[in-house]
Amino acid sequence: MKTNRRHFLAGLSAIAPLSSFSLKASAEAATLDYFSNLGVRPFINAIGPYSSLGGAEMWPEVIDAMDYAIKNKARMSDLHDAVGRRIAELTGAEAAMVTAGATCGIILGTAACMTLGDAEKMERLPDTSGMANEVIILKSQRYLYDRSIRAPGAKLVEVASAADIRAAINPSTAMLFYLLNRPDDDTIEAPEYVAIAKEHGVPILCDAATTVPPIANLKATVAAGFDLICYSGGKGLRGPYSAGLLLGRPDLIQFARRNGSPNHRAYGRSMKVAPEEYLGMMVAVEKSMTFDEEAEYQRQLEIVNAMGSDLSTMQGVETRTRTPGAEAREPYIEVHWDTDSYKITPATVKQALRDGDPSIEIRALFLSDGQVHLTATMLKEGEAEIVSSSLKEILLASA
Amino acid sequence: MAQRRTILQILSSILPLSLLSGTSACAQEHPPPAKPPGRDYYQELGVKPFINAAGAYSALGGARMRPQVADAMRYAATRKVKMRELHDAVGQRIAELVGSESAMVTSGATAAMVLGTAACMTLGDEDKMQQLPDTTGIKDEIIIQKKHRYTYDRALTVAGGRFVEVETEDDVRHVVNERTAMMFFLKPTHIGDNIPADRYVALAKELVIPSFCDAATTTPPGSNVVAGVNEGFDLICYSGGKGLRGPYSAGLLIGRADLVRYARQNAAPNDVSIGRGMKVSSEEYLGMLVALEASLGISEEADFTYKRNRFNNIIEQVADLPGVSTRVFVSASETNELYLDIDWDPDIIRLNRQQFIDALRDETPAVEVRLLLFSGGKIHLSATVMDDGQDIIAGQVIRKVMLEHS
Numbered sequence: 001m002k003t004n005r006r007h008f009l010a011g012l013s014a015i016a017p018l019s020s021f022s023l024k025a026s027a028e029a030a031t032l033d034y035f036s037n038l039g040v041r042p043f044i045n046a047i048g049p050y051s052s053l054g055g056a057e058m059w060p061e062v063i064d065a066m067d068y069a070i071k072n073k074a075r076m077s078d079l080h081d082a083v084g085r086r087i088a089e090l091t092g093a094e095a096a097m098v099t100a101g102a103t104c105g106i107i108l109g110t111a112a113c114m115t116l117g118d119a120e121k122m123e124r125l126p127d128t129s130g131m132a133n134e135v136i137i138l139k140s141q142r143y144l145y146d147r148s149i150r151a152p153g154a155k156l157v158e159v160a161s162a163a164d165i166r167a168a169i170n171p172s173t174a175m176l177f178y179l180l181n182r183p184d185d186d187t188i189e190a191p192e193y194v195a196i197a198k199e200h201g202v203p204i205l206c207d208a209a210t211t212v213p214p215i216a217n218l219k220a221t222v223a224a225g226f227d228l229i230c231y232s233g234g235k236g237l238r239g240p241y242s243a244g245l246l247l248g249r250p251d252l253i254q255f256a257r258r259n260g261s262p263n264h265r266a267y268g269r270s271m272k273v274a275p276e277e278y279l280g281m282m283v284a285v286e287k288s289m290t291f292d293e294e295a296e297y298q299r300q301l302e303i304v305n306a307m308g309s310d311l312s313t314m315q316g317v318e319t320r321t322r323t324p325g326a327e328a329r330e331p332y333i334e335v336h337w338d339t340d341s342y343k344i345t346p347a348t349v350k351q352a353l354r355d356g357d358p359s360i361e362i363r364a365l366f367l368s369d370g371q372v373h374l375t376a377t378m379l380k381e382g383e384a385e386i387v388s389s390s391l392k393e394i395l396l397a398s399a
Numbered sequence: 400m401a402q403r404r405t406i407l408q409i410l411s412s413i414l415p416l417s418l419l420s421g422t423s424a425c426a427q428e429h430p431p432p433a434k435p436p437g438r439d440y441y442q443e444l445g446v447k448p449f450i451n452a453a454g455a456y457s458a459l460g461g462a463r464m465r466p467q468v469a470d471a472m473r474y475a476a477t478r479k480v481k482m483r484e485l486h487d488a489v490g491q492r493i494a495e496l497v498g499s500e501s502a503m504v505t506s507g508a509t510a511a512m513v514l515g516t517a518a519c520m521t522l523g524d525e526d527k528m529q530q531l532p533d534t535t536g537i538k539d540e541i542i543i544q545k546k547h548r549y550t551y552d553r554a555l556t557v558a559g560g561r562f563v564e565v566e567t568e569d570d571v572r573h574v575v576n577e578r579t580a581m582m583f584f585l586k587p588t589h590i591g592d593n594i595p596a597d598r599y600v601a602l603a604k605e606l607v608i609p610s611f612c613d614a615a616t617t618t619p620p621g622s623n624v625v626a627g628v629n630e631g632f633d634l635i636c637y638s639g640g641k642g643l644r645g646p647y648s649a650g651l652l653i654g655r656a657d658l659v660r661y662a663r664q665n666a667a668p669n670d671v672s673i674g675r676g677m678k679v680s681s682e683e684y685l686g687m688l689v690a691l692e693a694s695l696g697i698s699e700e701a702d703f704t705y706k707r708n709r710f711n712n713i714i715e716q717v718a719d720l721p722g723v724s725t726r727v728f729v730s731a732s733e734t735n736e737l738y739l740d741i742d743w744d745p746d747i748i749r750l751n752r753q754q755f756i757d758a759l760r761d762e763t764p765a766v767e768v769r770l771l772l773f774s775g776g777k778i779h780l781s782a783t784v785m786d787d788g789q790d791i792i793a794g795q796v797i798r799k800v801m802l803e804h805s
Contacts, residue, residue, distance in 0.1 A: 034471060034685055038488040040480045051668040054479035054681050063476050065440060070469045073460040073784065074446045075767075082444035100506060100648070101667070104676035126532035126559060147671045153532055234680070242506065242648070242667075242678030261507075261648075262457040265553040270510035271676045272648030274640075274683075275460050276472075279440055361481075378479070 043359040045378035046387045048330065053361060055234035055241040057378065058280070062239055065283040066276035076262055079275055083282045084253070090285050092222045093247035097257055098233070098281045100271040102209035103148045104260075105230030105246040108268050109205045110135060111152040112228070112255035113175035122259055125267040126153030132174040136165055136202075140187055141179040145207065149177060152259075152267055162188055162196060169200045176204040180221060181211045194225045203227040203252060209244070212236040213329045215288045228252055233277075239284030243277040293329065301331045303376035303384045308333040310388040314395065316341040322373075332363075332375045337395055344398035346372050352394045353387075360387055449765035450789045450796075452713075454736075454781035459767060461640035461647040463784045464690065468645055471689040472682035482668055485681055489688045490659070493651065496691060499628045501659035503652050504639070504687045505666070506677040508615035511636035511652035512554035514674050516541065518634070518661035519581040519609045520558060528665055531673040532559035538580035542571060542608070544592050544599075547585040551613065555583060558665075558673055566593050568602060575606050582606075584632065586614040587734055600631045609633040609658060615650070617734050618642030619702065621694025624651070634658055639683075642734065642783075645690030646683040703729075703737050709782035709790040710739040716794025720801055722747035739780040743801065750804045752778055758800045766796045 035042070049056035058066075080097065087096035099105040114133055115121040121131050135154045137146060142158070149156060154174060159165050165176070165188075176197045178190060190206075197204035206226040211217045213236050221229055226248065233243035246256055260268040301323065308319035316338035323331045337344075344352075346364035349372055353360040363373040374387060441448060455462035464472075486503065493502035505511040520537050521527040527537050541560045543552065548564070555562070560581070563574050571582070571594070582603045584596060594602070596612070603610035612632040617623045619642045627635050632654065639649035652662055666674040707727060714725045722744030730736045745751065750758065752770055755778065759766040768780055782790070 032471075032474070034474055034689070035478060035480055035485075038485075038492060040484050040488045042478065043481060045479060051678075052482050054482060057479070058476055063473065064437065066476070067469065067473060068438075068440055070464055070472070072441060072448070073451055073463075074441055075449065076458050076460060078446045079444075079460075082446050086444060100676060101678040103667075104678070107676045123553075126557065144670045145675075147529070147673075148675060151532065151673050151676065241680035242683065261509075264550045267557060268676070269551075270505075270507060270513045270554060270557065270674075271678075272457070272507045272510070274647035277648065277680075283440075 041359060043361060044380075044383045044387060045361050046374045046376075046383075047361045047363045048375050048377050049235045051234070051241075053378075056236070056238045058234075058240065059238050059284060059287045061287055062280045062284045066240065066280040069274075069276040069279040074275060076275065079278050080257065083278050086282055087245065087285055088247070090282075090289060091245075091247055092219055093229070095250040095253035096245060096247045097253050097260075098273050098278045099230070099244045099246050099260070100242050100273050100277075101234070102207065102230050102232040102244040103145060104268065104271040105209075105228075105244045106145065106148040106205070106207060107151050107271070108256040108260050109228040109230060109246055109248075109252070110149050110154050110175060111259040111267055112252050113203045113205065114152065114154060115255060115259065117251075117255045117258065122267065123265060125259070126151070128153035128155075132172050134168075134170070134172045135175045135177050136168050136173060137177045138179075138187060141177070143179060145209075146177070146179075160187060162192060165193075165196050166200075169202060173200075173202050176202055178204060178206045178226065180206055180208040190224055190226075197227070198225070203249070205230070205248075210235060212288065213291075213293050215291070215293065222247060228256075233281050233284060237281075237284045237288050240277040240280040243273060243281045245281065245285070297329055297331065300376040303379060304331050304333045304374060307374055307376075307384050307388040308335075310385075311335055311391060314392060317395065330375055330377055332373045335372050335374065335391065342395045342398045344395065348398075349391070349394055353390060356390055356394075358386065360390055362387070362391075447763070447765060449760075449767050450793045451767050451784040452780040452782070452793050453767045453769040453784075455641040455644075455783050456769075457640070457647075459784070461784075462642070462644040463786070464646065464686070465644050465693050467693060468686045468690045472646065472686040475680075475682040475685040480681060482681065485684055486663065489684050492688055493653070493691060496695060497625050497628045497653060499653045501654065501656040503659050503663055503666075504679050504684045505636070505650045505652050506648050506679050506683075507640070508613065508636050508638040508650040509551060509554045510666075510674065510677040511650045511662075512551070512611075512613060513557045513677070514662040514666050515611050515634045515636060515652055515654075515658070516555050516560045516581060517558040517665035517673055518658050519611065520560065521661060521665065523657075523661045523664060528673070529671055531665075532557070534559040534561075538578050540574075540576070540578045540580055542574060542579060542582045544584075544594060546591050546593065547583065549585060549590075551615070552583070552585075568594055568598065571602055572606070575608060579606075579608050582608050582610045584610060584612045586612060586627065587617050596630055596632075603633070604631075609655070612636070616641065618694065620699050620735050621691065621697065623734070624653070624691070625695070628653055634662075639687045639690065642736075643687075643690050643694045646686040649679060649683040649687040649690075651687065651691070699735060706737040706782035709785050709787070710737070710780070712790040713739060713780065713794035713797065716791065716798045717741070717801065720748075720798065720805075723801065736781065736783070739782070741778050741780060741797070748801050748805050750800075754804075755800065758804070759796060762796045762800065764792065764796070766793045 084096045134157045136157050139158045205228040209232040228248035231245040233239035234241035261272040312319045318336045320334045350364035490502045540563045545564045610632045612635040614627045615638040634654035637651040639645035640647040665672045667678040724742045726740040
């Protein structure tokens with residue numbers, strides 16, 4: 001599970017051009033310094049837009065749209081219809097809805113496939129006795145978040161091959177699950193998986209949560225024929241933190257909506273999505289569609305390279321710039337050190353940076369000797385220098 | 400009235416005087432409807448604007464956030480902090496404000512019910528948390544009074560809970576067993592119950608079963624949160640985006656430190672929790688705190704004056720119409736909400752209540768009003784979500800509809 005997680009996070013990708021980030025918004029609101037009053041410390045994020053660290057920086061346009069929705073009320077069903085239509089147009093999907101995050105997308109999608117609009121079944125979840133409740137998943141694609149498939153009461157059925165899938169499909173099969181962005185260990189490629197699903201008339205849900213940017217991935221995945229696809233909103237798309245997208249077949253999206261908020265007795269009533277999140281998510285998709293990704297990628301590359309040059313001036317320290325291909329658009333550097341010269345583990349380095357002032361978060365690979373990763377996605381102006389000099393100090397102190 | 404004074408006394412012992420003075424400028428601000436700064440998104444989308452004279456319903460977008468709540472959300476949106484640190488600090492501050500051991504912000508009252516149930520069922524056991532909603536070998540029985548069965552009790556089954564209905568104290572003693580996870584109680588009290596809150600709490604303590612109270616809709620006034628906490632339930636939940644005028648998809652879960660900690664373990668951002676889908680953003684976390692502070696600080700008198708002024712402007716538009724009667728009143732429950740009751744002689748204005756509602760909905764701008772069941776299906780208007788200026792327009796629309804059917 002640990003290895004999977006690491007792999008999965010390595011695929012996390014997002015871009016945040018702080019240079020283009022308008023400071024106007026924050027200046028306007030800076031009447032009270034809430035976080036400082038609460039004793040909540042700021043920190044430097046050299047690890048990436050993780051949920052536990054507050055996700056990605058939202059586009060300024062998203063924040064403006066959220067403010068608009070906070071101050072102007074609309075009927076939720078009108079808003080859901082209109083924003084859903086607009087996101088479908090933008091992405092090329094048949095239908096779309098905004099969810100309370102990618103996990104919520106998986107939960108509502110699974111609930112939709114199990115209940116197919118049957119009111120009595122919806123009312124009964126997570127008790128799934130007597131309904132199609134099996135979800136087929138590749139053994140190689142078991143991961144942290146498959147937990148959410150079980151939340152509404154589904155049972156996971158593991159398979160390893162195309163033949164397995166065909167043998168496993170039976171009247172209790174509710175859905176086929178596919179995790180995108182795991183190219184190394186996929187025993188079955190997406191097109192074949194989709195084809196099997198179609199051949200048997202079983203809906204297929206794809207978790208593509210962390211596969212953007214590049215935004216081209218989104219359109220390609222929509223075109224790949226999955227019945228449902230979910231995305232995280234607060235990471236690569238730089239939308240609201242607790243928002244996500246569920247795209248797909250109109251009937252299934254309709255069923256998913258019925259299992260969601262604000263329907264009073266829905267299984268998913270608790271996963272509320274605010275009007276500001278609905279609208280903010282739409283603007284985030286719009287913005288992501290027109291953003292110059294290449295320029296942002298180059299900007300990040302320059303920053304990580306600069307950190308790399310600075311660090312490799314030290315004796316016994318080596319850095320390597322990693323520029324993953326189209327699947328993950330987040331350049332990063334690996335920092336290696338000679339463990340005879342610097343007697344410190346990656347875990348200790350991570351902790352020392354976290355405990356420092358300012359506090360810095362980095363990715364440490366616990367299983368490999370002397371290696372940490374630095375990313376530039378979330379770094380603000382001037383922070384890269386602080387990260388590399390702090391890391392140098394800690395390494396020197398251990399020598 | 401005596402009860403209200405007690406609540407204020409309790410408040411004054413907890414809150415700084417500056418918060419209690421109530422007439423602070425921010426609490427009184429009721430800005431005119433916001434002019435879209437740039438894009439008019441709703442117009443682009445063809446979403447029809449409406450005047451909400453119905454109240455802070457989820458389906459209508461919830462309450463009007465106070466300006467300082469919107470500011471706090473903008474603040475948090477542009478500054479990243481570690482979620483755990485934020486959760487700790489805000490939880491601690493909310494607990495201090497309301498006089499409880501512990502508190503957390505949830506993605507709404509329903510989420511608080513799901514997480515509270517999950518907490519009482521799993522009590523911090525990792526395997527059990529991982530296993531939900533499969534409750535094999537897990538305490539999953541939830542005791543509930545028959546009269547407390549309602550729409551939102553659905554939330555108690557989301558994590559795998561099962562209902563055991565009771566009517567009397569004897570029933571409770573009889574059904575308690577090693578599978579009992581929680582005793583559930585529903586407020587407000589006008590809903591009716593066989594076992595009143597104080598007895599229910601005492602019974603739960605005696606039987607050592609965690610008690611949970613859904614008090615989602617018992618605000619305003621904000622002081623009811625403090626009063627509710629003082630009743631001694633192990634957990635109590637409130638809606639954030641309604642009476643407290645906080646973020647739409649936010650709520651409060653307040654209570655015993657151990658149980659709130661277990662609830663947090665079952666929630667986002669923990670990756671393998673059953674509640675991972677119920678994400679709460681940092682802007683919602685902070686906005687909820689600021690909303691609660693404001694609600695505790697506001698003077699009810701000022702709030703009522705604001706609402707009364709809105710109603711007077713509506714009444715002015717229709718008072719001269721033959722057969723129309725109006726009445727402003729405070730609901731007879733612990734939720735101190737001011738309503739405007741509009742009635743008419745159906746022989747003069749030929750509309751039944753549903754036709755009236757539909758006709759208002761078809762106007763531009765639409766005016767949303769509701770039939771309230773608790774008052775026998777009368778038309779009651781609420782000014783909770785009404786901006787200054789919308790009142791006159793709403794009154795004009797109502798007048799137009801009435802005249803057209805006279």
